[in-house]
Amino acid sequence: MRGKEAVTPSRREGRGTATFSGMEEIDRRIVALLAADGRMSFTDLAKRTGLSVSAVHQRVRRLEKRGVIRGYTALIDYDAIGLPLTAFISIKPIDPAAPDDAPERLRHLAQIEACHSVAGDESYILKVRVPSPLALEELLQQIRAAANVSTRTIVVLSTPYEHRPPAIPIDEPPAEGDDAAG
Structure with missing residues (x-):
């Protein structure tokens, strides 16, 4: 900080820096992808984020350890199991x-x-x-x-939708050919 001026991080400071929420943009992207498909493979996550498979694996494990990703679950058809x-x-x-x-x-x-x-x-x-x-x-x-x-x-009479992934604000996907070793 200079003087009394507060410096706020911008939403787009690069892939390895923290965003306004304190979470790196690439981690936000990983969380958004896993929220939409919790069974997405590390290979698919790597393709969608522009990171290597090992970098994605490390980031996912770190997100789990920090409690950002709290677990994975199956979505159940409640009618099929007798709880309509x-x-x-x-x-x-x-x-x-x-x-x-x-x-x-x-x-x-x-x-x-x-x-x-x-x-x-x-x-x-x-x-x-x-x-x-x-x-x-x-x-x-x-x-x-x-x-x-x-x-x-x-x-509840009917459920048009539920279990929607959260609207996680993320920047545009990385451009093809970007080097991101993460």
Whole structure:
């Protein structure tokens, strides 16, 4: 810094330098590619990024170690495995003075796919998958009893899309012939 002037990194400072988010542009590209296809091979990643296979491998392992890439998972057809009913359940403590420990109290319920802390009247929104309306009713009773909460439920009728990769801002792909040993 010169004087009181703040120096902010530009979005396009080269492939090996940090971008505004603190992550190198090439790492952002790798994360974007893996978010779209978690099974993409190191060879394909290398072709798409202009890096060598070993450089891509090192960068992916570093991203995993830093916790940027937290894991890989299979996308499931829930109808095919007998869990066709998806619902969102908003929960609110019955006693506002009670400890905020609902996520821990509900962790044992495998039907809860996700638990989000939210702003608003409710404290959390749960995404659940169950085989039937009766199973949803039973799950609601379990949630209310385990966490001492009131619930509000929204049943999903259809899902036009989900599991979309995040909109990771990245610069244009490297030009053909760029030397990037990474």
